[in-house]
Amino acid sequence: MTQSSQTDSGSTRSREQEGTTETTAIPEARTGASPARLADDTSQGKTTISASVVQKIAGIATREISGVYAMGGGVSRAFGAIRERIPGGGSGTSNVSGVQVEVGEKQAAVDLDIVVEYGASIVELARAVRRNVIQGVERMCGLEVTEVNIAVNDIHLPSDEEADNGGTGSSRVE
Amino acid sequence: MTTPEQHHENSAADLADRVAEVVLEHPCVVRLHGGEFGTISTHLPGRTVTGVRVGEADEPIEVAVVLRLRHPLPDVVTELRERVTTIAAVPVDVTVGDVVDEQRNEPGTETGSCS
Numbered sequence: 462m463t464q465s466s467q468t469d470s471g472s473t474r475s476r477e478q479e480g481t482t483e484t485t486a487i488p489e490a491r492t493g494a495s496p497a498r499l500a501d502d503t504s505q506g507k508t509t510i511s512a513s514v515v516q517k518i519a520g521i522a523t524r525e526i527s528g529v530y531a532m533g534g535g536v537s538r539a540f541g542a543i544r545e546r547i548p549g550g551g552s553g554t555s556n557v558s559g560v561q562v563e564v565g566e567k568q569a570a571v572d573l574d575i576v577v578e579y580g581a582s583i584v585e586l587a588r589a590v591r592r593n594v595i596q597g598v599e600r601m602c603g604l605e606v607t608e609v610n611i612a613v614n615d616i617h618l619p620s621d622e623e624a625d626n627g628g629t630g631s632s633r634v635e
Numbered sequence: 636m637t638t639p640e641q642h643h644e645n646s647a648a649d650l651a652d653r654v655a656e657v658v659l660e661h662p663c664v665v666r667l668h669g670g671e672f673g674t675i676s677t678h679l680p681g682r683t684v685t686g687v688r689v690g691e692a693d694e695p696i697e698v699a700v701v702l703r704l705r706h707p708l709p710d711v712v713t714e715l716r717e718r719v720t721t722i723a724a725v726p727v728d729v730t731v732g733d734v735v736d737e738q739r740n741e742p743g744t745e746t747g748s749c750s
Contacts (some may be wrong), residue, residue, distance in 0.1 A: 504726060505716055505720070505726055506695055506696075506726035506727040506728045506729065507695075507726075507728045508712045508728075508729050508730075508731075509728070509729070509730040509731070510708060510730075511671070511731060511732050511733060513732075513733055514708070514731050514732075514734050517704075517733075517736070518704065518734065521704070521736055600707050601704070601707050601708055602707075602708050602709070603707065603708065603709040
């Protein structure tokens with residue numbers, strides 16, 4: 462039953478259990494929302510990796526690729542701001558700066574929102590990002606990455622930067 | 636190195652403190668972490684050891700940590716588990732609550748290095 466607690470209600474349900482049942486350990490720490498159990502677990506104990514860990518690693522792996530100008534898009538930023546205020550909203554699936562992850566027991570799925578630089582082949586870039594994210598998460602977390610969905614939200618032109626720099630100096634009105 | 640009988644007689648406080656100590660000695664560990672909802676902690680008279688949960692005799696010890704992002708996490712977790720097992724011969728559940736990336740100068744990463 463705690464297996465299904467991928468939703469926000471998992472937090473309250475698990476807390477109730479903690480108080481009432483004779484379960485020896487904290488339920489949500491084992492089968493609850495975000496933690497991933499690694500495949501090589503033995504009787505020596507379990508390993509759980511938080512969704513925020515996977516998210517951070519995926520974010521770093523994405524930014525490493527040259528041609529990625531920034532991460533996040535208008536929509537994901539707006540929803541991220543809301544989600545941060547929801548208790549438990551950051552545990553099962555978390556979203557900061559254009560990275561959303563879902564972490565299961567042995568697998569993880571990653572959704573990315575990126576802004577690319579003008580001049581980069583977007584298809585090639587996406588392929589490189591995907592490769593690096595999969596490699597990073599699988600190597601660092603020991604989780605199998607089932608999918609990496611990449612949304613290219615915007616393209617950054619060099620002239621944007623010049624316009625920004627020039628625009629701030631002289632205001633149209635005094 | 637103590638047998639389960641011995642560490643059962645030891646106070647939970649003693650065990651929790653020693654577990655926290657050996658875990659923090661690992662170069663890849665930045666700090667202990669409360670786990671999800673901050674539930675991984677040992678409540679003691681007058682204080683709380685956050686990041687270590689010591690159960691009854693044969694229950695697993697739970698440890699939650701924030702790690703430096705240098706080495707594959709499963710390897711580090713295995714090393715941590717070995718360290719804790721030298722104190723108490725029970726299963727050790729390890730949670731990686733967060734990571735910090737030293738190359739990007741995230742807070743809390745000024746000291747130590749992970750070799």
